[in-house]
Amino acid sequence: MIRAFVVGHPIAHSRSPLIHGHWLAEHGIDGRYERIDVAPEAFPAFLAGLRANGFAGGNVTIPHKEAAFGLVESLTPRAERIGAVNTLFFDGSERLCGDNTDAPGFVAHLDQSLGLGWTERGGGTALVLGAGGAARAIVVGLLERGLSRVWVANRTPARAEALVALDPTRVEGVAWHDLPDAMARTRLLVNTTSLGMVGHPPLALDLLPLPEDAAVADIVYAPLETPLLAAARARGLPAVDGLGMLLHQAVPGFARWFRTTPGVTPALRARIVADLAPA
Ligand code: NAP
16 A cells, blocks of 8 residues: 655644545545644654655645755755755655645646636736745746746745845846736736635735736635635636645645546545535
């Protein structure tokens, strides 16, 4: 039996076991995907014991993504650029490798939701709100996808500047009070802040300055329909929710551990949506 896991602290909220369990059943694979709670002080020993415990690899979530980055034996170029690891696997030489699949997960969901041509809109521009861990992965994903200009606005400007350093020729910081101007120039607005998430205030932003051919993406997925996405729909703009990123980021890990590339299907999505629905 092939075994994989998601490790975090806490971990009870994670939907990853549901996603991977769905794929294991769908493909009739003799495998198991476990939820493992490991406190930060125990994380290095947990990683060191993976091989001996028979794991093929696993996912890493809060608060271990940066620690995993520093502890693995090798990194994919993408994980190196993002500075955080969310997927662990063993390479051909049995070295523990770290990848970051949040970037391709976000982009794959945009491709599926908007069609491949979204990168051509307005010459390829995006405005990213927020500059935390998820924003870094998303900016890397947008740059990899070839966008010509990515603006980043964050409550704490210094964190936005750290993202500018990823590629100063294409990434530019924007002051929060200049958002209306930046919105008028972009064709993709992405919320990566925690605003709009259950228990957090909504993102208070008037979407009127966005051009008519702009799209709006929110990576918050609880709730699935955030006030930002509702406002985008009310303006007649395509609205891309955060669940797709969560589903797509899981694909590369499953493919590596279980040797089968799964699909992000309506059935999988419906299963997670049902789980997210308030009881
Ligand atoms: P993080 O590193 O803690 O960053 C949080 C971001 O939100 C920062 O830019 C922070 O600004 C901003 N923020 C928080 N409160 C704010 C407020 N009151 N006003 C303005 N900005 C505020 O978190 P993260 O890991 O990047 O995650 C961010 C969100 O993305 C969370 O809701 C998370 O659930 C979601 N997420 C979704 C997926 C997915 O697969 N869909 C994956 C990862 C994360 P400052 O820098 O000024 O503090």
